[in-house]
Amino acid sequence: MQGTRWRWMAILALALGVLVASGCGDDDESADGGTTATTQARTFDEGTTMARLQQAGEITIGVKFEVPPFGFKNVQSGDVEGFDIDVAQAIADELGVEANYIEALSDNRIPFLKDGTADLILSTMTINAERDEEIDFSDPYFIARGRILVKEDDDSINGVGDLGGKEVCTALGSTYEDTLKREAPTAKRRLVDSYSECLELIQNGAVDAVSTDDVILTGMIIQDDSLKLVGEPLTTEPYGVGIKDGDSAFQEFVSEVVQKFKDDGRWAASYQKWVGQYTEEDAEPPTMTLKEAIDLST
Amino acid sequence: MSSWLELLTDNFDALASGFWVTLRLVVGAFLVAAVVGTLVAALRIAPSKWLQRLGGVYVETFRNIPLLVLLIIAYSGLRRAGVPIGTWTAGIAALGLYTAAYVAEVLRSGVFAVSRGQVEAALSLGFDQRQTLRRIVLPQAVRTVISPLGSITIAMIKNSAIVGAALAVNDLLKEARIIASRTFETEAAFVCAAIGYLLLTIAATIAVRLLEQRYAIRR
DSSP, X not given: OHHHHHHHHHHHHHHHHHHHHHXXXXXXXXXXXXXXXXXXXXXXXXXXXXXXXXHHTEEEEXXXXXXXXXXXXXXXXXXXXXXXXXXXXXXXXXXXXXXEEEEOOTTTHHHHHHTTSOSEEESSOBOOHHHHHHEEXXXXXXXXXXXXXXXXXOOSOSSGGGOTTSEEEEEXXXXXXXXXXXXXXXXXXXXXXXXXXXXXXXXXTXXXXXXXXXXHHHHHHHHOTTEEEESSOOOEEEEOOEEETTOHHHHHHHHHHHHHHHHTSHHHHHHIIIIIXXXXXXXXXXXXXXXXXXXXXX | OHHHHHHHHHTHHHHHHHHHHHHHHHHHHHHHHHHHHHHHHHHHTSSOHHHHHHHHHHHHHHHHSOHHHHHHIIIIIHHHTTOOOOHHXXXXXXXXXXXXXXXXXXXXXXXXXXXXXXXXXXXXTTOOHHHIIIIIIHXXXXXXXXXXXXXXXXXXXXXXXXXXXXXXXXXXXXXXXXXXXXXXXXXXXXXXXXXXXXXXXXXXXXXXXXXXXXXXXXX
């Protein structure tokens, strides 16, 4: 009996070992973009965040995992892809380090920056004055507009004015919490962690509308063409890269990379790939400055 | 320490409304769990093999599926199947039915904890089956199940936090998270939520203590 028990223990230990060696941590690895910098990386002064990241050889960037076309997991490859990831990758490439992508929800992305879980946040985050008090932003790398999404056969909602008494879904911690409170005070807000939950709720009829950035809503229409956008744009939402508060050297560096990304044609290519081919609309890289973006919200 | 007090006073209405939602959810689920749990326990100790098996299937189904999965099935699943179920019904039903499985197991074990000899003695003294259960077995079973039922209730109160997240209901935790995302006072907001849950769990603990004293054997 004693011998059998030892044999079982050994098998169990082996099985555990195999599991640890093979399966776990898979997510982190596969989420890596896989593209390493081809150009010779720049050198930075000792003590800067850029130098520290180069020393570590990797940068942790918080992105969305369920928000096509800005940040989402490709089911086939397991990689995270989207417009936000293209910008993030440009920053990692400029540093010459590996990008490690982690999921940052609207609700936890600012805490992630503050507690150092993420070095940067690129998760469809609108620049505004309240957030600017807590963290720093790069110059805007994209400008979205606030819109409303309803079912195609719903004629009762044609704009924000029709949302009174209706159930409207948006993400917890997004700017739309306040936008809806202001523009449609009698609407019943249903706050979820991730926009994929809003898609589920409108599909199963639990909510009447979803309100958030046009590009996120377009992503939902790509997945389900029985949905449509209605009404005029509600708000202007300039997306910025989130950086830990007070790190002005890093902020400057990130804004510089964003500018380069806009100037050398990568922005246009990325826009076409993720947005333009679906909306059939052309767009120019945003020229709005960080200050203008912050002023916009006040 | 003053920061969470300040946050509590500044956002009292939101937190109170979240607390109220959680309280209603917990009370509703408790009633479902008590009624269904008792019925299932009755099946489990019924004299028919088939009824016992039926009770067993219930317990193993609801005890072995994660609560989050049950909630998603009860809400999104049913809605997609064409049942226009609301968040309250889905939340109370899923939490209540899940907890009922545990309640049933505790009640069953309580009845079985009363030794066989007592039943035999009662029957030989002329009590019938019904009287034996009512006068001999159940009073003793009650004593042994109070404490585990209290633990289950406390677990259910804590499990209710999953409902708000899964069904987009503004319960206590959700309200705290809304405040955290608006004020960026993450720690203070969660301290307030923790205090709210403690109020409920401590109330449950006190109720259990009182019941235990009432049914205690005076030695």
